[in-house]
Amino acid sequence: MASEAKRHKVDDDTSLQDFLRWCDSVGLVLSTKVRVSKEGVVADYGMLAQDDIEKGEVLFTIPRSALLHQGTTHVASLLEREKFSLESTSGWVPLLLALLYEYTTAQSKWKPYLSLWTDFKMLDHPMFWSKEERDGLLRGTGIPEAVEKDLDNIQREYKDVVLPFITKHPDMWNTRTHTLELYTQLVAFVMAYSFQEPQEEADDDDEDEGKAPIPPMMVPMADMLNHVSKHNANLEFMPDTLKMVCMGPIKKGEEVFNTYGQMANWQLLHMYGFTQPPSDNTDDTADIPVINLYKAATTGSSHDHSKPDGDPQLLEEMWELLQDKGPFVFGKHGCLTDMELHSVLKVLCMSRDEFAELKDNDGWEDEEDEEIISQAFSNDGLSGLKAKWKWLIHEAALLTMRGYPDVDQDRVLMEDQVLQQRLSSRQRKALHVRYGQKRILEKVMELTKT
Incomplete structure (x- = not known):
């Protein structure tokens, strides 16, 4: 195994070569079909295919003794x-x-x-x-x-x-x-x-809440792989070892990508310090804070049947019930927190008698089918919602949009590669986050326009 590991082509990087020798010494086995590199990868270090790789091939294995955590160190x-x-x-x-x-x-x-x-x-x-x-x-x-x-x-x-x-x-x-x-x-x-x-997911009866x-x-070598939402490799956990497995054909010269999960650009930047271009990130999202739905409801008018009644005292009581709710998350295909949004919209559009009954019963059991609700709050279903619900979502999305820097300027920057190249790395990453979120909110507003 040692001689096989030493045949791997490496860049002229002393630290990287020392690391690869260390990998060999701790029993990490790297396929001869891949190499770690600083060149030809999207960021810092990465892994490249040196030969065509088929689905199911193991790219490397690492024994659990080589993992770095509090149980494996000197202390x-x-x-x-x-x-x-x-x-x-x-x-x-x-x-x-x-x-x-x-x-x-x-x-x-x-x-x-x-x-x-x-x-x-x-x-x-x-x-x-x-x-x-x-x-x-x-x-x-x-x-x-x-x-x-x-x-x-x-x-x-x-x-x-x-x-x-x-x-x-x-x-x-x-x-x-x-x-x-x-x-x-x-x-x-x-x-x-x-x-x-x-x-492993525990049964409700067996789950220990505490x-x-x-x-x-820390998993050496696995952390060399960069992330994309459409990844081609996956880390598998075995009793004695971990292994990185190819999920689909990878051509010679292509980069090997792992995934950190379904991550919106704001999460990637917050947790990992990088972003993907908004068009490439299929998991991008935008949040609409619950307070913006409440603010939208307070501007309603009893003279417009497409809007909630806007009774200030009633809405204040509703807000006491709803203010601890998290934001409503919209992805590229609709609302990802559809059940929560459905519940809040029902409350904000209740009459005083309906709301009193809700409080008396300490909530309600929603008898509507989850699949029906999910479809109703997808991009295909938003335009078919009740007029009052559409108006609330539209106005809340508009209020959220107003919290960003200039929308038109970001659109110009995204459409002009020359201007983008003049931005600093941080400006470009922030642009990816802002523009991706704005595009999702613009779609929501388009589909809920009354």
Whole structure:
């Protein structure tokens, strides 16, 4: 196996060659039909086919002993012994402490792997942008609010959980090296490159509601593959090994892509620091906050039968019931949270007597078929909704659109490749997020116009 691994063509990159030799030493087997490269891939490192690959072929296998998580590092026993003091909302503290230790220890057995990220400069999550950049470039997308929440949680977790722990164990960690800045970088590293092992769905009767989720893990080599929504490889978890398997024919010279799941561009940028062109991302979405439906309802008029009655006192009571609802998510083919939207629209269009009955009964059992509702809120069904419902959705989408920077300017930028090339990387990624969301909202408005 060792001689086979050494035959792989690699770029003139010392860190990459050291990593590939390390892979061979830990029992990771890489197919001779692929190579890791910085050239000819969409971002940073990637994997290219050196020969035609057929569906079902294994691109590489990695033993579980080579995975990096809190149970496989030098500090594993200590982290296990004191795990109750490391509990946090994220559940990531043990892994992050392990990474803090291994990343800064010269003798770490993970050094050839972690050395691929020498200073984390390739991580360009919005959490590393200035607040002015986030608020200016990403206004209306939901990302600035998500990042502020992330940063608050990271700072709180470091101060309340991590700092007391590393202060208690100065022989393994120290506050001069293992700073909040490095901790934040490692959070982004885990966000962008870790994997979550699939959990079997438990029966409702057997499900343990208090059970903590399985923490993420670092999977060397798997994290080299870039993401597209139409991927051609998939990571499979076996009892003793993990393997990357080809999902369809890959031609010589083509890039091998994994998937991080069904990710809208705002999620890709927020969690991974990159985007896809809106036309390429089949999983792109746009959110309509529930408050915008409420605001639309408050502008209704009893003189227009296409609008809700707009009784201020009644609507205020309705808002008390609805304000904890999450946003309504629209994809390229319709509403993805159709049941929730259906329920809210029913409430906002109720008479006072109907709403009183709803409160008396503490809700209602929706007897309508889920498939019928799903069809009604698809792009094919939106135009056939009740006039009042269409008006509310249309006005809420319009209110959401007004939260973005100039719509027409973004359209001009997307249609002119020369102008796009003049943008910085961050400006271009923000444009992808904004424009993709706006296009979805424009479609919703077109289909609900009354």
